[in-house]
Amino acid sequence: MSQNDKMREFILSYLETQPNQVNLATVRKLIGYGTNNDYGAPDILKQLLAMDQNHEAILTATFDVDFVDGVKLFNNKATRWLTAKGTKYFQNLKHGSVGQSTIHLSANNEKHTTQKYDGYLSQLISAKNVMQTESDQVTLQEFSLDLRHLLTDNKKLERGALNKFSPFVQRNWQELSTPMTPIFMELSRRFLFDKDYDA
Structure with a gap:
């Protein structure tokens, strides 16, 4: 499994346990816990942006990331972080079947x-x-x-x-x-x- 996939697995495993907490406070906690795994805030934010509703649609939320002014999150009143596609993707990540060509x-x-x-x-x-x-x-x-x-x-x-x-x-x-x-x-x-x- 690539480092990129490991980081995504870490991010999604945390977000999956945060129902009804689709907000920036959860993102701040995620970034704080990410430091234990040597994942920097910019790396986590890049992954969140890549997986958001406007890009890979793995997450229900949409991110607007500006590394100078900060992060905006649009959650569309979502009650969970992962979309149905995101849940399937996360299961594939856990079983090592993502990105195998x-x-x-x-x-x-x-x-x-x-x-x-x-x-x-x-x-x-x-x-x-x-x-x-x-x-x-x-x-x-x-x-x-x-x-x-x-x-x-x-x-x-x-x-x-x-x-x-x-x-x-x-x-x-x-x-x-x-x-x-x-x-x-x-x-x-x-x-x-x-x-x-x-x-």
Whole structure:
């Protein structure tokens, strides 16, 4: 998955959880949370503009972005951020089927791996109901996105790849340990037993 697609997945995963909040306050929060992933405000705003109603119609809102004067948002009384097309696009992003112009031999394996762990990732996301703060809820989304990429990108695991989530996981270990266990077991299996684990 390209960096561009990862940023879009992050943006849409946050906006999807903000029904009845189609406003600039939500955009400001999104930009604030984006800094955790090294996404700058201009990059996020460019993606929002590209995905808005006047361009790719992935979002219900329309943006007018001026990097000097600021951002205007026209939401047409929308109650959710993603259009029907946007929801489908977001699902395709999550399953890695966006922007693929060629079929790789590993595509079926990746799809199988994603489906195999979708239940655990969904269970992990559902733990947001017991998170104490909105910040922890957003961090949980980011954490599950990173886990999904580790499971499906087939890249060599790097030491400390999830280091930025360490305080969050320690703080919420009791709620997260059950759905995380099978995911961590799979990642450990690849790291410890797969000789050719570097695609």
